[in-house]
Amino acid sequence: MKSVSVIVPVYNVEKYLARCLDSLLGQTQPDIEILVVNDGSTDTSGRIVDEYAQKYPDRIRAFHMENEGVSAARNRGVAEAEGKYLTFVDSDDYVTVDYLELMVEAAEKNHADLVVQGFRMVDESGNVLAEVCPTAYIPGEKEEWPLRIISAWGRLFRREFWMQHNLTFPLGVRAEDAPVNLAANALAHHIQVVPRAGYQYFQHSASAMHNFKGLQKYRLPYEALEKTLQYIQETGLVNDRYFYEYCVMRILAFWVFEFARGSSVAKIKELCHYIMDMLNTYIPEYMRNPYVNPFRKLEIPFVHRASIWVLAVLCKLHILTPVIRVYAKLLH
Known part of the structure; x- marks a missing residue:
């Protein structure tokens, strides 16, 4: 072998x-x-x-x-x-x-x-x-x-x-x-x-992320991520629950702040509704996760920690979609 x-x-x-x-x-x-x-x-x-x-x-x-x-x-x-x-x-x-x-x-x-x-x-x-x-x-x-x-x-x-x-x-x-x-x-x-x-x-001019222009021509792995969440739930989580939930939120925060830029209103709505559904279904107590606090000492850049906290707050207040629409428009 x-x-x-x-x-x-x-x-x-x-x-x-x-x-x-x-x-x-x-x-x-x-x-x-x-x-x-x-x-x-x-x-x-x-x-x-x-x-x-x-x-x-x-x-x-x-x-x-x-x-x-x-x-x-x-x-x-x-x-x-x-x-x-x-x-x-x-x-x-x-x-x-x-x-x-x-x-x-x-x-x-x-x-x-x-x-x-x-x-x-x-x-x-x-x-x-x-x-x-x-x-x-x-x-x-x-x-x-x-x-x-x-x-x-x-x-x-x-x-x-x-x-x-x-x-x-x-x-x-x-x-x-x-x-x-x-x-x-x-x-x-x-x-x-x-x-x-x-x-x-x-990092070069032809790299995929460098040339990404929004979700108009692309789709995120919505179904695959949800199937993964279901599988982990059924199989049984091996590692720390809070870090696992934080990992899910890290993925969702990256998606919304990276891929909403340059996307249509319909695509932004689809993404935001998906994120809120995933959090409410699989991590309903996401605001109680101690790592959501952006000032918690973690070896993760502050901007990433802050993005996770912002995502959690926007979802909790049910204003994720309108805020991300404005965010995407400002950066387009």
Whole structure:
């Protein structure tokens, strides 16, 4: 069995793909497999994928599919994976040489289902724009780091855990990471963090979030998130309830303050009604969560803590929709 299956979804990244794959080939962690899934690229990315697979047949496996989106590409990679652990790397990003070794070491030492490592945001010149580096994870006391890192990358999952809970990325939506990460944060019996920023998140003009223009052409994973909340409720929460609820609120706050901008009134209403329904149904006592207080000491930026508090207050006062409509209009 391979130690790690690294899943790399690819779509039109001919300029950056070699850098990503070279960083994975240079890993100090032995016996990894790199599963590169070409999601119907229209540039030369597919050819680059094949060239690397032919050059490194023992380490890289190439898959080609019609364009179905990043979720479908990741799901295909998971289906083909043979490693003990799973991790995801976006094809325009790259990682430091010991990125995988440090996470596998933490997982093996602590029998972890989930390991989280920090990241650096870098620009096209290699300048570090920001760095997020975890400190510690203490069950029931300091559980914020898994909800601080909200993307699929920067995480190592035990494949057995992934398959046990039938985790999958929802198709045809934005923010596809949220349901998967929420389930992992809630259900992993052992979680570890690596106090390093080994993932290099590349911020450039063509990146998806950089070019996001609202929810006119996109949909959020409403159904998938609700199914995840139901599943966690039925299966039984493993980790701290307050941190879990805070994680749900973190997702909802991110959605409303990030994705409402540039969206139509109808889309904003749909989003706000969904958020209020989720809170009232699954976290009816959200205002009593001690972490909602923005001045509670957590290793989460104050602006994020404040956004969660604002969301909670607006929902409690039943004025979320009108306020977010004004907010979106001002920032449009």
